[in-house]
Amino acid sequence: MAHLVNLIGARMSQSFRQPEILEIARRDGKVTVESLAAHFGVTLQTIRRDLTELAEAGRLERVHGGAILPSGVSNIGYEERRALNKDAKTAIARACAAEVPENISLFLNIGTSTEAVARELLGHRNMLVVTNNMNVANILAANPDCEVIVTGGNLRRSDGGLVGTLAAETIRQFKFDLAVIGCSALDRDGDLLDFDIQEVGVSQTILRQSRRTFLAVDHSKLKRSAPARIASLAELDCVFTDRPLPPDLMRLCQGWDTRVVTAQP
Amino acid sequence: MAHLVNLIGARMSQSFRQPEILEIARRDGKVTVESLAAHFGVTLQTIRRDLTELAEAGRLERVHGGAILPSGVSNIGYEERRALNKDAKTAIARACAAEVPENISLFLNIGTSTEAVARELLGHRNMLVVTNNMNVANILAANPDCEVIVTGGNLRRSDGGLVGTLAAETIRQFKFDLAVIGCSALDRDGDLLDFDIQEVGVSQTILRQSRRTFLAVDHSKLKRSAPARIASLAELDCVFTDRPLPPDLMRLCQGWDTRVVTAQP
DNA sequence: ATGTTTATTTTCTTTTTTGTTCGATTATGA
DNA sequence: TCATAATCGAACAAAAAAGAAAATAAACAT
Numbered sequence: 001m002a003h004l005v006n007l008i009g010a011r012m013s014q015s016f017r018q019p020e021i022l023e024i025a026r027r028d029g030k031v032t033v034e035s036l037a038a039h040f041g042v043t044l045q046t047i048r049r050d051l052t053e054l055a056e057a058g059r060l061e062r063v064h065g066g067a068i069l070p071s072g073v074s075n076i077g078y079e080e081r082r083a084l085n086k087d088a089k090t091a092i093a094r095a096c097a098a099e100v101p102e103n104i105s106l107f108l109n110i111g112t113s114t115e116a117v118a119r120e121l122l123g124h125r126n127m128l129v130v131t132n133n134m135n136v137a138n139i140l141a142a143n144p145d146c147e148v149i150v151t152g153g154n155l156r157r158s159d160g161g162l163v164g165t166l167a168a169e170t171i172r173q174f175k176f177d178l179a180v181i182g183c184s185a186l187d188r189d190g191d192l193l194d195f196d197i198q199e200v201g202v203s204q205t206i207l208r209q210s211r212r213t214f215l216a217v218d219h220s221k222l223k224r225s226a227p228a229r230i231a232s233l234a235e236l237d238c239v240f241t242d243r244p245l246p247p248d249l250m251r252l253c254q255g256w257d258t259r260v261v262t263a264q265p
Numbered sequence: 266m267a268h269l270v271n272l273i274g275a276r277m278s279q280s281f282r283q284p285e286i287l288e289i290a291r292r293d294g295k296v297t298v299e300s301l302a303a304h305f306g307v308t309l310q311t312i313r314r315d316l317t318e319l320a321e322a323g324r325l326e327r328v329h330g331g332a333i334l335p336s337g338v339s340n341i342g343y344e345e346r347r348a349l350n351k352d353a354k355t356a357i358a359r360a361c362a363a364e365v366p367e368n369i370s371l372f373l374n375i376g377t378s379t380e381a382v383a384r385e386l387l388g389h390r391n392m393l394v395v396t397n398n399m400n401v402a403n404i405l406a407a408n409p410d411c412e413v414i415v416t417g418g419n420l421r422r423s424d425g426g427l428v429g430t431l432a433a434e435t436i437r438q439f440k441f442d443l444a445v446i447g448c449s450a451l452d453r454d455g456d457l458l459d460f461d462i463q464e465v466g467v468s469q470t471i472l473r474q475s476r477r478t479f480l481a482v483d484h485s486k487l488k489r490s491a492p493a494r495i496a497s498l499a500e501l502d503c504v505f506t507d508r509p510l511p512p513d514l515m516r517l518c519q520g521w522d523t524r525v526v527t528a529q530p
Numbered sequence: 531a532t533g534t535t536t537a538t539t540t541t542c543t544t545t546t547t548t549g550t551t552c553g554a555t556t557a558t559g560a
Numbered sequence: 561t562c563a564t565a566a567t568c569g570a571a572c573a574a575a576a577a578a579g580a581a582a583a584t585a586a587a588c589a590t
Contacts, residue, residue: 014326014328014329014333015328015329015330015547016295016297016328016330016331016333019294019295019333019334020294033567033568042548042549043548043549043550044567044568045548045549045550045568045569046547046548046549048567048568048569049547049548049569052568052569058404064556064557064566064567064568065557065566065567070407122291123291134399134402134403134415137399137420138399141420141422141425142334142335144322144323144324144422147419148419148420148422149417149418149419149420149431150399150415150417150418150420150427151417152414152415152416152417152418152431152435153414153415153417154412154413154414155402155406155413155414155415157406157409160406162415166414166417166435166438170417170431170435173431298577298578307538307539308538308539308540309577309578310538310539310540310578310579311537311538311539313577313578313579314537314538317578317579327578329546329547329576329577329578330547330576330577
């Protein structure tokens with residue numbers, strides 16, 4: 001394989017810099033040749049080579065003086081959401097992943113929180129993970145001990161989610177040992193809410209098809225509201241957050257026998 | 266093989282280092298040969314061997330000077346394949362996209378050629394595109410005038426393809442105005458061949474469900490062979506290549522009423 | 531004790547990456 | 561529109577790193 005490539009002369013080189021360049025680009029929306037050269041302590045030409053390769057791979061879009069994010073799924077709004085409460089999400093995800101056993105079938109749905117969980121599951125072995133989230137699939141592709149199955153569905157540009165009847169239909173063909181889901185908002189009376197009515201149907205199907213269910217929410221979701229109701233915390237086994245729930249909601253959870261895990265960021 | 270050796274146990278240092286190397290890599294996102302050598306008090310060569318083994322196991326991605334965390338679907342072999350005959354693929358894709366009408370339902374399957382077609386379709390309007398290729402979905406997400414539907418399926422790490430019964434089952438629910446497919450090899454007698462038997466079933470289903478079918482192949486596919494037969498060119502409406510087909514195959518196509526379009530790179 | 535096996539080091543060669551220079555190309559302001 | 565300055569891409573030499581092969585060292589079984 002290697003000689004074949006060398007014979008033809010095509011070569012895809014990687015460096016330490018390229019992943020970090022992408023990270024900076026995602027954070028700032030753009031990168032300049034000059035600032036990157038200063039940041040890494042290398043020549044402008046070296047950075048240009050990196051940017052050219054990243055652009056050829058379709059990961060960035062080259063512009064005069066630097067590069068910008070390609071206009072694909074990776075929407076600005078989405079990247080911003082992902083950066084929001086990053087530490088809290090990582091802490092929640094770590095606590096959640098610690099309670100996810102190995103050797104099981106698992107569903108992960110849409111949301112930046114579940115993506116964080118996926119990242120923490122990279123070390124888990126012998127997993128069958130089904131997801132309707134393109135980003136989760138991409139992340140878990142890096143785990144060789146994990147079979148990844150993607151549900152069908154309409155691609156939602158804003159976050160790479162696969163929604164609609166096709167998604168729900170696929171999910172109905174499975175029975176999961178565990179599902180980790182996220183939601184747009186968590187009501188004070190313990191109702192899980194979502195912005196997208198299409199996604200609600202998918203989430204409800206997931207809950208029906210799973211033996212155990214976890215919810216991952218950061219505290220910002222408690223302050224928000226959303227129009228569509230997915231389910232009640234009463235139907236879940238465990239909820240992972242970064243800050244203690246309000247006392248009244250806490251009492252409700254106790255009554256429902258829903259465990260609450262508070263992860264310290 | 267490796268663990269067996271360790272169990273018998275000569276010097277177990279290697280099995281100590283490798284997990285720790287992974288840990289450091291997960292923490293920092295990268296590792297350098299030099300710092301690891303200093304950290305463990307061994308030679309650069311020894312670290313290189315560790316990194317090579319970890320890379321072979323798919324746990325890390327080797328780069329000059331060290332290693333980084335493997336990044337999702339973007340497999341090394343895949344990136345190399347994509348860079349191969351890049352100009353030819355773009356030319357083919359452009360010619361193909363020019364013959365794809367707007368306002369239709371379209372299927373694009375796995376392959377770097379179909380990805381190139383997707384890139385050329387970014388300007389098409391009012392399309393419904395179904396694909397079992399995660400990369401195609403990501404590319405077309407940038408086209409706001411295009412509804413993108415992803416089939417379900419097992420994620421194939423090597424190229425982001427979604428394969429298996431789930432994919433075929435989803436496809437059976439649609440009827441496409443047009444399908445653009447690629448293949449691993451094109452035989453001299455006009456047979457479309459593929460390396461992956463799972464993908465063959467998917468491709469055959471696509472052909473059955475489509476009113477018209479296009480094939481995109483660059484000339485390198487004519488020199489190769491593959492074990493599984495998808496179909497014959499006789500069943501297709503048009504084939505797009507970058508170099509003229511061999512005269513005998515050309516005659517066959519004329520007899521089959523299969524149009525051949527040669528795009529100049 | 532000695533031979534076997536495996537991990538590591540040493541030494542050497544080959545490959546890849548980086549820096550430099552220079553002409554071509556592209557933005558920007560007058 | 562043109563002039564000017566910045567940026568880009570290509571080519572080549574130098575430096576850094578990877579890889580291969582043989583030697584060495586340690587652990588174990590017989």
